[in-house]
Amino acid sequence: QKFVYDFTEGNRDLKDLLGGKGANLAEMTNLGLPVPPGFTITTEACKVYLDSGDAPKELRDEVSAHLDALEAKMGKKLGQADDPLLVSVRSGAKFSMPGMMDTVLNIGLSDKSVTGLAKQAGGDERFAWDSYRRLIQMFGKTVLGVDGELFEDALEEAKTAKKVKVDTDLEAADLKRLVKKFKKIVSDACGRDFPQDPREQMDLAINAVFDSWNTDRAKLYRRQERIPGDLGTAVNVCSMVFGNLGPDSGTGVAFTRDPASGHQGVYGDYLQNAQGEDVVAGIRNTVPLADLESLDKKSYDQLMQIMETLETHYKDLCDIEFTIERGQLWMLQTRVGKRTAGAAFRIATQLVDQGLIDEAEALQRVNGAQLAQLMFPRFDDEAKTQLLGRGIAASPGAAVGKAVFDSYTAVKWSRSGEKVILIRRETNPDDLDGMIAAEGILTSRGGKTSHAAVVARGMGKTCVCGAEEIEVDTKRRRLTVGSTVVEEGDVVSIDGSSGKVYLGEVPVVPSPVVEYFEGRMHAGADDADELVEAVHRIMAYADRRRRLRVRANADNAEDALRARRFGAQGIGLCRTEHMFLGERREMVEKLILADTDDEREDALKSLLPLQKKDFIELFEAMDGLPVTVRLLDPPLHEFLPDITELSVRVALAESRKDANENDLRLLQAVHRLHEQNPMLGLRGVRLGLVIPGLFTMQIRAIAEAAAARKNAKGDPRAEIMIPLVGSVQELEFVREEAETVIAEVEAAHGIDLKLALGTMIELPRAAITAGQIAEAAEFFSFGTNDLTQTVWGFSRDDVEASFFTAYLEKGIFGVSPFETIDRDGVGALVKQAVEAGRRTRPDLKLGVCGEHGGDPESVHFFHEVGLDYVSCSPFRIPVARLEAGRAAA
Numbered sequence: 001q002k003f004v005y006d007f008t009e010g011n012r013d014l015k016d017l018l019g020g021k022g023a024n025l026a027e028m029t030n031l032g033l034p035v036p037p038g039f040t041i042t043t044e045a046c047k048v049y050l051d052s053g054d055a056p057k058e059l060r061d062e063v064s065a066h067l068d069a070l071e072a073k074m075g076k077k078l079g080q081a082d083d084p085l086l087v088s089v090r091s092g093a094k095f096s097m098p099g100m101m102d103t104v105l106n107i108g109l110s111d112k113s114v115t116g117l118a119k120q121a122g123g124d125e126r127f128a129w130d131s132y133r134r135l136i137q138m139f140g141k142t143v144l145g146v147d148g149e150l151f152e153d154a155l156e157e158a159k160t161a162k163k164v165k166v167d168t169d170l171e172a173a174d175l176k177r178l179v180k181k182f183k184k185i186v187s188d189a190c191g192r193d194f195p196q197d198p199r200e201q202m203d204l205a206i207n208a209v210f211d212s213w214n215t216d217r218a219k220l221y222r223r224q225e226r227i228p229g230d231l232g233t234a235v236n237v238c239s240m241v242f243g244n245l246g247p248d249s250g251t252g253v254a255f256t257r258d259p260a261s262g263h264q265g266v267y268g269d270y271l272q273n274a275q276g277e278d279v280v281a282g283i284r285n286t287v288p289l290a291d292l293e294s295l296d297k298k299s300y301d302q303l304m305q306i307m308e309t310l311e312t313h314y315k316d317l318c319d320i321e322f323t324i325e326r327g328q329l330w331m332l333q334t335r336v337g338k339r340t341a342g343a344a345f346r347i348a349t350q351l352v353d354q355g356l357i358d359e360a361e362a363l364q365r366v367n368g369a370q371l372a373q374l375m376f377p378r379f380d381d382e383a384k385t386q387l388l389g390r391g392i393a394a395s396p397g398a399a400v401g402k403a404v405f406d407s408y409t410a411v412k413w414s415r416s417g418e419k420v421i422l423i424r425r426e427t428n429p430d431d432l433d434g435m436i437a438a439e440g441i442l443t444s445r446g447g448k449t450s451h452a453a454v455v456a457r458g459m460g461k462t463c464v465c466g467a468e469e470i471e472v473d474t475k476r477r478r479l480t481v482g483s484t485v486v487e488e489g490d491v492v493s494i495d496g497s498s499g500k501v502y503l504g505e506v507p508v509v510p511s512p513v514v515e516y517f518e519g520r521m522h523a524g525a526d527d528a529d530e531l532v533e534a535v536h537r538i539m540a541y542a543d544r545r546r547r548l549r550v551r552a553n554a555d556n557a558e559d560a561l562r563a564r565r566f567g568a569q570g571i572g573l574c575r576t577e578h579m580f581l582g583e584r585r586e587m588v589e590k591l592i593l594a595d596t597d598d599e600r601e602d603a604l605k606s607l608l609p610l611q612k613k614d615f616i617e618l619f620e621a622m623d624g625l626p627v628t629v630r631l632l633d634p635p636l637h638e639f640l641p642d643i644t645e646l647s648v649r650v651a652l653a654e655s656r657k658d659a660n661e662n663d664l665r666l667l668q669a670v671h672r673l674h675e676q677n678p679m680l681g682l683r684g685v686r687l688g689l690v691i692p693g694l695f696t697m698q699i700r701a702i703a704e705a706a707a708a709r710k711n712a713k714g715d716p717r718a719e720i721m722i723p724l725v726g727s728v729q730e731l732e733f734v735r736e737e738a739e740t741v742i743a744e745v746e747a748a749h750g751i752d753l754k755l756a757l758g759t760m761i762e763l764p765r766a767a768i769t770a771g772q773i774a775e776a777a778e779f780f781s782f783g784t785n786d787l788t789q790t791v792w793g794f795s796r797d798d799v800e801a802s803f804f805t806a807y808l809e810k811g812i813f814g815v816s817p818f819e820t821i822d823r824d825g826v827g828a829l830v831k832q833a834v835e836a837g838r839r840t841r842p843d844l845k846l847g848v849c850g851e852h853g854g855d856p857e858s859v860h861f862f863h864e865v866g867l868d869y870v871s872c873s874p875f876r877i878p879v880a881r882l883e884a885g886r887a888a889a
């Protein structure tokens with residue numbers, strides 16, 4: 001096994017092994033682009049280190065061999081006294097984790113080689129000593145674990161002593177003194193001197209990068225982004241180039257397209273006379289990349305050329321980090337760039353138009369989560385607002401919340417249910433918890449590529465950065481703009497699409513994408529925006545390819561009509577219990593309390609016409625499309641009053657000696673029906689078998705509604721679904737009754753209603769005996785909510801609030817199984833039931849109607865196991881259509 005790859009040996013397909021950065025540095029090297037030579041230590045080496053606490057024993061020799069080759073190529077040795085080769089040691093995992101792991105620059109500098117570096121830099125002593133103090137500072141903090149504040153404080157002291165404001169005003173002699181101070185800080189803090197041996201520096205830095213995979217902030221970021229915890233990071237050892245050698249040097253970041261809009265053009269930031277981290281950290285304000293043209297035309301032109309090469313090569317938006325050392329351009333990094341949801345859709349269709357990718361590939365460039373994000377509301381342009389300031393539109397969205405000025409408060413307040421906006425001068429990786437907790441992020445410094453912007457875009461969180469007229473005072477927990485003061489707790493609104501910041505709550509309006517799905521905005525129309533055009537096209541690509549049909553979970557005509565506008569091809573679940581709320585609850589109460597058959601018949605008779613009317617409306621809304629009506633499912637006691645309240649009422653009445661007969665009966669019934677585990681109790685088909693006439697009333701209502709629609713020349717396609725079936729015998733009982741009722745209604749109207757009867761598969765026993773159950777069912781609909789509950793033994797109503805956080809933290813699962821289908825457990829049962837069901841009945845229709853039907857990842861699973869349709873809430877329908885298309889592409 002090989003643990004080290006030269007940049008000339010790798011390529012972009014080796015991201016698992018070389019990490020994203022290493023794989024792309026290799027790719028650029030092989031494209032002939034100017035990349036400083038170097039090598040990559042694999043993620044496999046990192047895994048060995050993390051598992052055993054030690055690097056693999058072959059690593060040292062392999063590193064030596066690659067270092068020798070690098071030294072030969074560069075014509076100098078690492079840390080050589082008169083002309084040192086310096087290297088950077090950088091982390092780089094398979095998935096980008098911006099700023100979460102460690103990097104050390106200027107490895108190879110020592111008391112001896114610092115003078116050699118000065119000589120090589122044309123006698124620039126200041127540069128050499130500044131590079132050395134940066135090394136000690138970075139190395140001290142990240143490798144040796146010294147408190148970073150100690151270095152910061154010493155730097156501040158040096159500036160105060162010299163009466164200057166910025167680092168660049170410190171001269172060589174000041175920096176030399178500072179190096180001495182820094183070395184003392186290190187030896188005081190660690191009980192050892194700063195290592196002078198360049199190879200020791202390098203080896204320690206490599207281990208520190210391995211270790212940084214498991215820092216708290218890296219773990220938190222991975223959980224948030226659903227990046228597996230066992231991938232490890234690669235380590236890139238790269239010869240140093242310097243952007244801080246004077247005005248003809250500098251460093252910058254660039255995008256081949258605008259990551260916010262997708263438009264082609266020159267996008268990026270440049271900082272003259274600076275080293276890499278200065279840009280991303282947002283410490284000094286940068287100039288727009290376009291200004292580089294006047295500063296250094298040759299490098300600018302070369303950069304434009306390289307950007308075009310990269311875009312054509314990667315066939316996608318790329319982001320780039322580069323450095324110019326005395327007029328020579330160097331590429332330090334590239335990757336397929338993060339982008340906003342809207343830009344993802346636009347870029348995908350633009351690339352199709354440019355002939356760079358085909359429709360199937362375009363579908364892989366977007367996802368359902370992005371589409372869901374585009375469906376969020378936006379601020380109302382017409383609303384009266386008080387503008388506080390304006391920054392850079394870094395990550396779109398409309399966020400409203402109470403101003404907080406530190407991460408801790410953001411987390412605390414959001415836990416108690418408050419919506420907060422995290423406001424910082426600039427963010428750093430320590431702010432991650434707060435950023436996750438906040439509705440949106442506002443900073444007063446830094447550009448589109450600052451930490452806040454990059455991380456927020458990655459999380460899909462609203463962000464405005466670099467709002468310079470806003471003065472953030474974190475100590476006093478407030479911000480000021482001119483004479484306006486915003487204190488902690490005051491409400492602010494930030495618009496990540498325009499960069500505007502408002503005082504108070506700005507009302508929101510629906511997004512144009514929802515307007516489009518609603519049919520209130522049309523692609524191709526004059527007022528349709530580019531985004532709507534792009535969404536329209538991508539949806540067409542998806543619809544053309546998908547095999548899964550998409551239905552809606554809807555219980556009333558209004559939801560059904562919306563679902564239809566959103567592209568639903570039927571209703572997969574109408575939960576009839578929602579039809580028994582409000583004033584009808586009393587009728588159900590009467591049904592439950594009925595002592596005699598007559599009383600029960602009366603109650604059922606009063607419910608029948610109401611149910612029939614519900615179904616007529618629903619069948620009309622969904623005319624020509626299938627509508628699966630599920631018979632009553634919840635525990636009966638849900639229709640009765642609360643046991644404690646009622647007991648108190650009855651006790652009080654009894655003490656006054658005026659207890660009423662009805663309340664007493666009610667209380668008895670409540671006691672009789674009370675269950676310790678209602679979710680495992682008298683619900684679903686069990687109700688139908690225990691309360692005579694209940695299911696037949698519902699079936700009659702469905703049949704009569706269908707007959708009425710037929711008589712009105714409609715095209716009703718009703719399907720009757722029985723919930724919570726565990727054995728085929730249960731289903732057979734209901735089927736027999738159903739067939740009698742349906743035959744009666746058909747005979748009365750002289751028509752064939754073609755009503756299908758099927759069942760939910762939501763209990764393990766149903767899944768396991770699916771072959772038998774299919775004998776009595778024309779269709780299955782997987783109820784993955786209950787199936788997840790019963791397979792795991794997790795109460796669906798309780799566990800997410802109780803121990804799921806601990807489970808997620810421990811990595812027992814990466815995401816709640818109620819959100820994304822658990823492929824190995826619940827999914828395996830679904831697959832088994834699909835196969836067994838189809839063996840019994842080859843034309844068995846199969847769908848899913850649990851929450852998973854609208855979850856992107858789960859939709860792919862349902863495609864794979866061969867379901868016919870997924871059913872989800874109306875607002876998820878576009879997402880399900882898109883993901884079904886992506887699964888098939």
Ligand code: PEP
Pocket residue numbers: 573575633762782783784785786787849850851
């Ligand atoms: C299910 O259990 O997945 C389901 C759709 O039914 P309900 O959520 O109504 O229990």
Ligand code: MG
Pocket residue numbers: 723762783785786
């Ligand atoms: Mg269920």
